[in-house]
Amino acid sequence: xxxxxxxxxxxxxxxxxxxxxxxxxxxxxxxxxxxxxxxxxxxxxxxxxxxxxxxxxxxxxxxxxxxxxxxxxxxxxxxxxxxxxxxxxxxxxxx
Amino acid sequence: xxxxxxxxxxxxxxxxxxxxxxxxxxxxxxxxxxxxxxxxxxxxxxxxxxxxxxxxxxxxxxxxxxxxxxxxxxxxxxxxxxxxxxxxxxxxxxxxxxxxxxxxxxxxxxxxxxxxxxxxxxxxxxxxxxxxxxxxxxxxxxxxxxxxxxxxxxxxxxxxxxxxxxxxxxxxxxxxxxxxxxxxxxxxxxxxxxxxxxxxxxxxxxxxxxxxxxxxxxxxxxxxx
Numbered sequence: 001x002x003x004x005x006x007x008x009x010x011x012x013x014x015x016x017x018x019x020x021x022x023x024x025x026x027x028x029x030x031x032x033x034x035x036x037x038x039x040x041x042x043x044x045x046x047x048x049x050x051x052x053x054x055x056x057x058x059x060x061x062x063x064x065x066x067x068x069x070x071x072x073x074x075x076x077x078x079x080x081x082x083x084x085x086x087x088x089x090x091x092x093x094x095x
Numbered sequence: 096x097x098x099x100x101x102x103x104x105x106x107x108x109x110x111x112x113x114x115x116x117x118x119x120x121x122x123x124x125x126x127x128x129x130x131x132x133x134x135x136x137x138x139x140x141x142x143x144x145x146x147x148x149x150x151x152x153x154x155x156x157x158x159x160x161x162x163x164x165x166x167x168x169x170x171x172x173x174x175x176x177x178x179x180x181x182x183x184x185x186x187x188x189x190x191x192x193x194x195x196x197x198x199x200x201x202x203x204x205x206x207x208x209x210x211x212x213x214x215x216x217x218x219x220x221x222x223x224x225x226x227x228x229x230x231x232x233x234x235x236x237x238x239x240x241x242x243x244x245x246x247x248x249x250x251x252x253x254x255x256x257x258x259x260x261x262x263x264x265x266x267x268x269x270x271x272x273x274x275x276x277x278x279x280x281x282x283x284x285x286x287x288x289x290x291x292x293x294x295x296x297x298x299x300x301x302x303x304x305x306x307x308x309x310x311x312x313x314x315x316x317x318x319x320x
Contacts, residue, residue, distance in 0.1 A: 029319035041312035073135035
């Protein structure tokens with residue numbers, strides 16, 4: 001029973017942190033951080049996504065096989081971005 | 096013929112256990128794994144759109160920032176909060192289903208359904224606002240852009256409507272599934288060992304939330320200054 005209640009409390013704590021991060025990212029966007037604006041926005045989004053995946057989607061309690069599939073999904077995404085952007089962002093070097 | 100001879104009591108498997116699984120734990124692990132495999136295809140699906148966004152934005156960041164400035168930051172922020180709250184309610188719904196609390200489950204599923212509908216309602220108002228102001232360059236509609244870099248600004252709005260539109264479509268599908276779950280839950284189903292549909296729908300709903308978590312800063316915040 002105690003464990004069950006702590007599970008619900010944890011969901012509310014994660015929710016509060018997510019709302020805090022939302023406020024933080026909106027506030028950060030109002031300041032001129034140069035190139036860092038984009039980085040900070042994506043970093044905060046990544047932290048929010050990680051919290052949602054670990055606690056709301058209970059990846060933290062999943063089997064190693066499920067965790068591996070989740071990580072593989074992100075890795076394939078990273079491969080697609082890396083190879084595509086390596087192409088587009090270096091085309092200027094040729095001319 | 097004596098029927099009593101060979102009849103031994105067969106251990107009764109729980110009704111919630113499909114015959115191909117050893118036990119409920121294994122069945123639940125398979126549910127999660129299958130859903131995550133589907134979500135991996137969704138990661139790549141939305142990933143392609145995010146990649147297109149990244150490439151076009153890197154070609155003219157100023158135009159994207161100027162176009163992003165036209166989006167309503169207030170309603171975008173409200174919608175993000177609404178969607179995060181709906182993630183909380185469906186996580187709690189899953190909890191209520193597993194601990195067999197029927198009235199809680201019904202209430203939380205209904206709350207998620209309402210919050211998802213509110214999100215789509217606000218999105219609809221935003222779309223209408225863009226349409227009225229000639230910032231909906233779809234299907235031959237006019238694009239009345241006053242600022243510089245017209246081409247890249249139009250690309251931003253194309254990507255805005257494509258990405259949020261497909262996201263909204265995912266929300267609509269989610270709402271349809273939630274409605275079915277709500278009807279089942281109100282009939283006393285989906286409780287205890289039968290809560291897998293709530294669990295798996297939750298995974299889908301949270302994923303759609305994560306997509307929005309990335310859409311929000313990239314579409315609304317890059318022009319906030």
